[in-house]
C-alpha cells in the first residue's frame with residue numbers, strides 16, 4: 052500500500068492558503084520554532100479523496116460486508132438511529148448545562164429521553180430500575196459485581212466467591228475479581244449447559260452470587276435457570292444475568308421474571324449501535340426492587356408536574372461509574388431503535404435472528420462438525436477439528452473467508468471448544484446473503500480436503516497477509532518516518 056507521503060509531489064496543493072500574517076508568535080523561544088517547514092505530504096484534493104476513500108474500502112464493516120462475528124451481534128444498524136443521534140438538540144447538548152433555567156427548560160428533552168429509555172429497558176428485562184451509566188458490557192458487569200458486594204456488605208454477609216460457568220465471556224471473571232471476589236468456575240456438561248450437579252456442590256454459604264449468560268456462549272438456552280436461582284437465593288446469593296446475548300430472546304424472556312436479580316444489556320449489540328474497534332458502547336444495568344438503593348448516582352426522576360431532574364440522594368449507592376450519564380449518543384440510538392421497532396418488532400427481530408442461525412447451522416452440519424445437537428439460539432458453534440488431520444486449522448478457514456469478501460466468524464472461542472468457529476448471522480441478513488456465506492464455507496471445506504496448502508497462504512486479496520499477531524499488538528508501528536530517519540534507524 053502506498054502511503055500518502057509516497058504520493059507527495061513538491062508544490063502540489065489542494066487549496067492555496069493566504070500567506071501567514073507577519074509573525075503571530077514573536078515571543079516563542081527560538082528552540083521551539085521550526086527551522087524548516089513540516090514535512091507534510093503535498094497532494095491535490097482529488098488525490099487526498101481517492102487515497103482515503105481507497106483506505107476506507109479495505110476495511111470490513113457491517114455497511115459493506117457480511118459480518119457473522121459470533122458473540123458480537125454485528126447487526127446492520129438502521130440509519131434512522133444515526134439521524135436521531137445527530138439531531139442538534141442531542142448532538143450539541145452539554146452535560147454541564149443547567150437542568151432548569153429561568154425562561155426555559157434547557158436539558159429537559161435529554162433527561163426525558165434518559166428517563167424513558169430507562170423505563171423501556173426495565174419493561175423489556177422485567178427489572179425494577181436501570182442505570183444507563185456503564186460504558187460497555189464489561190463495565191456493566193463490574194457495576195453489577197460492585198452492587199453484589201455492596202448488598203452483602205450492607206447485610207453483614209461474609210462472602211468470598213462468585214460462581215461462573217466455563218463457557219462465560221472472559222469479562223465475567225475479570226469483573227468479579229475487580230469487585231474483590233474469588234472466581235469459582237463451574238464446568239459445562241456434555242450438552243453444553245451448566246453441569247447442574249457440579250454447580251449444586253459448588254454453592255455454599257460463602258457464595259456471593261452466580262453470573263450466567265443466557266443463551267450461553269454456545270448459543271444454548273440454559274435449561275435449569277429457575278432451579279439455579281432458587282439454590283443461589285437459599286444462601287442469600289445474587290443471580291447475575293449477562294444479557295449480551297439478549298438479542299435471541301427479545302420480547303420472549305424477561306430475566307427479572309426468571310429469578311435473576313441483576314442484569315446488563317449491551318445496547319451496542321442488541322439495540323443497534325455501530326460497534327467494533329473498541330467502542331463506544333453502553334452496558335446499562337437493571338436490578339430488582341431490593342437492590343435499587345445500590346444503583347450508581349445520579350438517577351433521572353420525574354416530578355409530579357412532569358419536570359425531569361437528577362437525583363443524587365442515594366446514601367447506599369455505589370457512586371459514579373462514569374461521568375454524567377454514560378454514552379449519551381448510544382442511548383439515543385437505542386431509544387430510537389426501540390421506538391422504530393416497537394414491542395412486536397423487537398420480538399420479531401429476536402425470532403428472525405434465531406431462525407437465521409438455525410438455517411446456517413443446518414446447512415453446514417453435513418460438512419462441519421456442529422458442537423451441539425438440536426436447535427441453537429442466535430448463534431451456532433462448530434469445531435474445525437476434523438480438518439486438523441489434514442493440517443488445516445480453523446484460522447486457515449477464517450482467513451480464506453476474507454478472500455471471499457466475508458468477515459470471518461469468531462474463532463477459538465468459546466474456550467471450552469477446540470478449534471471453535473462461532474457464527475452469528477443476526478436477523479438483518481437475507482436468505483441470499485446466508486446462502487452466499489454457506490457456499491463459501493462449503494467451497495473452503497472442499498479445498499481443505501483437496502488442496503490444504505492453498506488455504507495456508509490465505510488471505511491473498513489483502514494488502515498484508517498473516518501477521519505475527521503478538522508482535523503486531525505489542526510493537527505497533529503506526530508512525531510514518533521520513534526516509535532519512537528510517538535509514539538512520
Ligand SMILES: *Cc1c(COP(=O)(O)O)cnc(C)c1O
Nearest residue numbers: 122187188189220222264295332
Ligand atoms: C460482548 C460480551 C460481553 C462484553 O461486552 P463489551 O461491551 O464488549 O464489554 C460480555 N459477555 C458476553 C456474553 C458478550 O458477548
